[in-house]
Amino acid sequence: MKNATATTRLGKTGAGSARERCAQAFRQVLSLMLATVREIFDESAYQRFLAQRQLGSSRATYALFLREQETRRARQPKCC
Amino acid sequence: MLAACDSRADVSRQLRSRAELATIPVFTQTIPMPKLLPMLTWLLIALTGALAVATIAIHRGEQINAMWLVVAAVCTYAIGYRFYSKFISAKVLALDGQRATPSERLENGRDFVPTHKWVVFGHHFAAIAGPGPLVGPVLAAQFGYLPGTLWILAGAVFGGCVQDFVILLFSIRRDGKSLTEMAREEIGPLGGLVAYLAVISIIVILLGVCALVVVNALKSSPWGTFTITMTIPIALLMGIYLRRLRPGKVFETSALGFVLVMLAIWGGQWISQTPSVARWFTLSASTLAMVIILYGFAASALPVWLLLAPRDYLSTFVKLGTIGLLAGGIIVLHPTLHMPALTRFVDGTGPVFAGNVFPFAFITIACGAISGFHSLIASGTTPKLIRNEKEARLVGYGAMLAESMVAIMATIAACVLQPGIYFAINSPAGIVGQSPEAAANTISNWGFPVHAVDMQTLARAVGEQTLYNRTGGAPAFAVGMAHIFSSSLGGQALMAIWYHFAIMFEALFILTVLDAGTRVGRFMVQDALGHVCRPMGRTSWYPSILATSALIVGAWGYFLWQGVKDPLGGINSLWPLFGIANQLLAIVALCVATTIVIKMGRSRYAAVTLAPLVWLVAVTFTASWHKIFDADVRIGFLAHARQLAASHGNARLIFNDRLDAAVTGILVCMIALILLESAIGSLQVLSGRKQARVKESPFVATQFAVQQK
Numbered sequence: 001m002k003n004a005t006a007t008t009r010l011g012k013t014g015a016g017s018a019r020e021r022c023a024q025a026f027r028q029v030l031s032l033m034l035a036t037v038r039e040i041f042d043e044s045a046y047q048r049f050l051a052q053r054q055l056g057s058s059r060a061t062y063a064l065f066l067r068e069q070e071t072r073r074a075r076q077p078k079c080c
Numbered sequence: 081m082l083a084a085c086d087s088r089a090d091v092s093r094q095l096r097s098r099a100e101l102a103t104i105p106v107f108t109q110t111i112p113m114p115k116l117l118p119m120l121t122w123l124l125i126a127l128t129g130a131l132a133v134a135t136i137a138i139h140r141g142e143q144i145n146a147m148w149l150v151v152a153a154v155c156t157y158a159i160g161y162r163f164y165s166k167f168i169s170a171k172v173l174a175l176d177g178q179r180a181t182p183s184e185r186l187e188n189g190r191d192f193v194p195t196h197k198w199v200v201f202g203h204h205f206a207a208i209a210g211p212g213p214l215v216g217p218v219l220a221a222q223f224g225y226l227p228g229t230l231w232i233l234a235g236a237v238f239g240g241c242v243q244d245f246v247i248l249l250f251s252i253r254r255d256g257k258s259l260t261e262m263a264r265e266e267i268g269p270l271g272g273l274v275a276y277l278a279v280i281s282i283i284v285i286l287l288g289v290c291a292l293v294v295v296n297a298l299k300s301s302p303w304g305t306f307t308i309t310m311t312i313p314i315a316l317l318m319g320i321y322l323r324r325l326r327p328g329k330v331f332e333t334s335a336l337g338f339v340l341v342m343l344a345i346w347g348g349q350w351i352s353q354t355p356s357v358a359r360w361f362t363l364s365a366s367t368l369a370m371v372i373i374l375y376g377f378a379a380s381a382l383p384v385w386l387l388l389a390p391r392d393y394l395s396t397f398v399k400l401g402t403i404g405l406l407a408g409g410i411i412v413l414h415p416t417l418h419m420p421a422l423t424r425f426v427d428g429t430g431p432v433f434a435g436n437v438f439p440f441a442f443i444t445i446a447c448g449a450i451s452g453f454h455s456l457i458a459s460g461t462t463p464k465l466i467r468n469e470k471e472a473r474l475v476g477y478g479a480m481l482a483e484s485m486v487a488i489m490a491t492i493a494a495c496v497l498q499p500g501i502y503f504a505i506n507s508p509a510g511i512v513g514q515s516p517e518a519a520a521n522t523i524s525n526w527g528f529p530v531h532a533v534d535m536q537t538l539a540r541a542v543g544e545q546t547l548y549n550r551t552g553g554a555p556a557f558a559v560g561m562a563h564i565f566s567s568s569l570g571g572q573a574l575m576a577i578w579y580h581f582a583i584m585f586e587a588l589f590i591l592t593v594l595d596a597g598t599r600v601g602r603f604m605v606q607d608a609l610g611h612v613c614r615p616m617g618r619t620s621w622y623p624s625i626l627a628t629s630a631l632i633v634g635a636w637g638y639f640l641w642q643g644v645k646d647p648l649g650g651i652n653s654l655w656p657l658f659g660i661a662n663q664l665l666a667i668v669a670l671c672v673a674t675t676i677v678i679k680m681g682r683s684r685y686a687a688v689t690l691a692p693l694v695w696l697v698a699v700t701f702t703a704s705w706h707k708i709f710d711a712d713v714r715i716g717f718l719a720h721a722r723q724l725a726a727s728h729g730n731a732r733l734i735f736n737d738r739l740d741a742a743v744t745g746i747l748v749c750m751i752a753l754i755l756l757e758s759a760i761g762s763l764q765v766l767s768g769r770k771q772a773r774v775k776e777s778p779f780v781a782t783q784f785a786v787q788q789k
Contacts (some may be wrong), residue, residue: 015399032199032484035198038331039200040396042391042397043330043331049189065328066385075603076596077453078207078597
């Protein structure tokens with residue numbers, strides 16, 4: 001009986017940790033996808049720009065960011 | 081035993097050269113037993129892939145399920161990635177995880193930013209995936225599903241992925257230098273000049289052909305025209321919203337733009353059903369061409385934030401979502417392919433475009449198998465983001481595999497249609513006849529039964545007046561995609577919505593390419609003119625902006641106009657020209673790559689880039705020869721010009737044919753020069769007459785690895 005309880009407990013712990021691992025992996029995948037989307041949509045570039053210059057987000061700083069990005073972006077080809 | 085293994089691995093990580101590594105005694109007894117399970121798994125994948133490819137290749141006279149194509153593709157890509165790309169990484173390129181990449185050494189928070197490999201993968205894929213892998217396979221489906229599928233699989237694994245991978249790596253080792261710069265440094269000044277001219281030419285031809293695809297998709301279609309027209313104010317609104325209301329919230333703005341586009345699609349249905357309003361949006365091909373030319377000029381001259389950037393974000397948002405949706409739809413529905421494996425048109429008499437399978441199938445499908453344009457992106461933004469050299473394999477090779485998968489999906493979308501319907505949509509009136517009855521008769525006589533009534537019913541189901549002669553590939557892809565979506569999501573009631581969603585999706589793609597391409601071309605012309613007249617090189621000087629924009633738009637606008645006025649359907653002759661230009665650029669890229677591989681002292685592995693190079697030279701030079709000199713008036717530009725001249729035809733069309741022949745000839749001569757210069761240089765290196773000196777940036781050890789330790 002004691003052994004059975006221990007096994008059950010062990011089983012529960014194992015299942016719990018497996019669930020946790022799954023949840024953690026899912027969170028990692030999600031955060032990676034979010035990071036990809038943020039990079040593709042230049043949101044990360046804007047955050048880096050703000051961090052580098054120690055500025056807060058505002059219309060003026062975003063306009064500054066866009067000006068800086070303008071030439072770089074306009075020179076990027078899009079494939080057929 | 082394990083400890084011994086770990087210790088050897090640690091030592092290996094710290095050593096850079098193979099010579100040093102060779103001095104370490106190899107304790108064979110410390111190597112663990114080969115893992116049986118992975119070996120069996122890969123064997124199973126290989127066998128499944130072989131079975132799927134055999135099924136595709138051998139089946140004749142009976143229809144097969146689209147899942148065979150999907151399974152063949154997935155298994156081929158998996159094997160290619162696991163084994164071939166690993167071989168290239170280890171033997172040919174000797175990827176070095178200890179070497180700092182430009183993103184680390186030159187980090188500036190703007191262009192050079194060390195980025196997670198999957199993020200770079202997504203970024204790179206979003207940049208290389210355009211309308212090409214959707215349109216090319218649809219056009220090539222006139223040969224049946226087999227030639228296109230085999231070329232997409234083999235071309236990607238041995239050609240396209242290799243090109244993207246090696247160019248990316250070589251650019252990483254040269255501080256993110258562009259293809260043209262690498263050509264100049266590694267091959268010679270002539271190489272650089274030719275690469276520059278080839279890039280300009282391909283951009284101009286590409287834009288003309290892409291615009292023609294949009295014109296063919298939207299002519300006489302009030303619904304489609306309204307939807308696409310609405311994307312302009314939507315993009316402007318997004319630009320203002322992003323700048324004034326929610327600075328920096330691009331994803332949110334794109335989602336909002338997407339909702340507005342969906343509303344525009346829905347509104348388009350009402351427009352098409354309201355005759356008084358519909359006539360405003362029912363435009364002829366010529367009018368649409370003029371509108372697109374004017375739009376291209378405005379998009380090039382307007383500030384980036386106002387139109388180009390928001391449209392690019394919106395296009396990417398729709399693109400990623402739709403590709404995922406299409407993949408899901410194909411897997412859920414696993415439709416049957418109605419197109420035979422091979423059609424009678426392998427003999428070169430096809431109505432969609434003229435010419436034999438070899439070489440024309442291989443230039444018609446460019447982006448899904450190998451595209452020279454990718455080398456511009458692989459030597460553009462991407463090398464400046466890669467954090468570790470070893471990640472170039474996933475990004476360069478892997479992203480191209482994903483692009484190739486998109487081409488397989490496009491093949492499926494075209495081949496799920498009844499062949500008669502496919503040919504009715506894609507054949508120009510000049511070949512099948514002007515009236516619906518004549519077209520149906522001609523196509524039925526080819527052995528692909530289709531009835532005028534069925535075509536009318538289908539046109540009504542998708543909300544169009546007619547689907548005949550809608551050449552260019554986009555409408556056929558849209559019908560196929562609508563068929564897949566409506567069979568898995570929403571039923572037949574939503575067929576028209578899905579069709580116009582697909583049209584909007586492709587047109588949005590293409591207009592983004594048009595915006596970006598015109599601007600890139602403008603900058604290139606400004607850079608070149610700056611050497612002659614300094615003020616023209618100032619990219620923000622308005623007279624220069626207007627003059628160079630007009631020059632670039634005029635160049636591609638001419639090709640567009642020519643395509644619209646061509647009685648044989650325009651796309652018929654222009655798409656092969658685009659394919660030739662694109663593959664010629666791939667030749668430049670592979671030429672640069674082969675030269676560098678030889679200079680690196682790895683000539684024994686040069687076949688990795690040399691084999692696809694030789695194949696592309698054979699394909700493009702043969703295709704160019706046919707396009708210029710073939711006696712068939714549907715293939716040869718000069719033969720067509722002669723026929724027109726003999727019948728006192730339109731002088732403008734005669735001039736167009738001669739111009740196309742001249743452009744093709746000049747492109748081929750330029751590439752022949754670069755090949756010659758590269759071959760001479762390589763032979764001198766191999767014979768020891770010239771010292772091999774690659775222009776790589778000096779080795780700097782990465783700090784990331786130190787931090788990781």
